[in-house]
Amino acid sequence: MDVAKITPAIGAVLTGVDLSAPLTQAMADALYAQLMDHQVIFLRGTDLSPAAHLKLAESFGQLDEPHPLYPHVEGYERIVKLENDSGAPPDTNTWHTDLTFKRVQPFASILVARVVPEVGGDTMWSSCYAAYDRLPEGMKQDLEGLEAIHDMGDFRNSFPSKEQLDSALPRFGHMIRPLIGRHPVTGRKFLNFNEAFVTHILDLPTNAANSLKTWLTNHMNKPEDQMRWRWQAGDIAMWDNRCTMHYAVADYLPAYRCMNRVTVIRDARAPED
Incomplete structure (x- = not known):
């Protein structure tokens, strides 16, 4: 190989x-x-x-x-x-980690x-290890211990009616995950955030949580962490x-x-x- x-x-x-x-x-x-x-x-x-x-x-x-x-x-x-x-446009053209709202x-x-296609249709990947490594040391300390609520996020747009969405919300629920994760095999730390499914950061007022979400989104959207296939x-x-x-x-x-x-x-x- x-x-x-x-x-x-x-x-x-x-x-x-x-x-x-x-x-x-x-x-x-x-x-x-x-x-x-x-x-x-x-x-x-x-x-x-x-x-x-x-x-x-x-x-x-x-x-x-x-x-x-x-x-x-x-x-x-x-x-x-x-x-x-x-006739069936894609709905995955946003940065995301799959299904983080599931248990x-x-x-x-x-x-x-x-x-x-002859032209276009590439897929991009981004390293959450690299995003963590680039964090300022003070921000690493600030994020340790913080947890984020992951729920259906962008998937709300996939339901054709309000009734179907209302029935889906309790079925899928949400998951609380730490903002700084540790990989179970490699042991490496990574930034456990994605704008598609994180709706709130616990223990912060909404305004502060939204500001931090915007900062993290911008931080993770760096070409240095990414590749394109x-x-x-x-x-x-x-x-x-x-x-x-x-x-x-x-x-x-x-x-x-x-x-x-x-x-x-x-x-x-x-x-x-």
């Missing part, structure tokens, strides 16, 4: 990996080690079948249940089929590009959702884009919560 870093902060391209062959434990462990080191890893030009996609995801841990709203690949209900064009935050996602059909991306944010750039409409995603909710190699 050859490893080429994409930026100093985040991302690596792996070559010399043959995923058409049966996945061995040694290969799964090697991929996992690269994921822990680089936060998001890529393989170019694979011909990964849906069955092999699931097998790869299962080597990382427990898979998510079938998605209640999104369509799935025929015959594979745990593989979400993400299709977008002018069990997903560990990782494995995304396979099936059809990509230009997709080709057959590419695979795997990212650690605990310590990264991502942004699917919606600049390709009316062209068609189709991606297959499997979400791993529990890390088989991490200590039990």
Whole structure:
């Protein structure tokens, strides 16, 4: 396996990996080690079948249940089929860490590009490790011990009626998480904030909480922490959702884009919560 870093902060391209062959434990462990080191890893030009996609995801841990709203690949209900064009515009063009409002935050996602537009449709990732490391020492101390409320946030826009939104709010609820997280495997600290789902910071008045949210949003929106991936059909991306944010750039409409995603909710190699 050859490893080429994409930026100093985040991302690596792996070559010399043959995923058409049966996945061995040694290969799964090697991929996992690269994921822990680089936060998001890529393989170019694979011909990964849906069955092999699931097998790869299962080597990382427990898979998510079938998605209640999104369509799935025929015959594979745990593989979400993400299709977008002018008739179905995307809704992930904002910086976010997936589903931080759920009690069990997903560990990782494995995304396979099936059809990509000729131009556009890139995805960006950002390192929450790097965002923490750049904090002034005084701000690190100030944020230690503070907790943020994560709820549905931007997902409120996905419900077509007020009635559906009203019924969804108690069903999804919220989660309280520390602003400074510590990765369960690497032990590294990261800035555990994303503007899409954090609605309030506990123990602060609303005005002060909003001001801090704006400061953190601006702090985390720095190119030094980010990378951008230009997709080709057959590419695979795997990212650690605990310590990264991502942004699917919606600049390709009316062209068609189709991606297959499997979400791993529990890390088989991490200590039990």
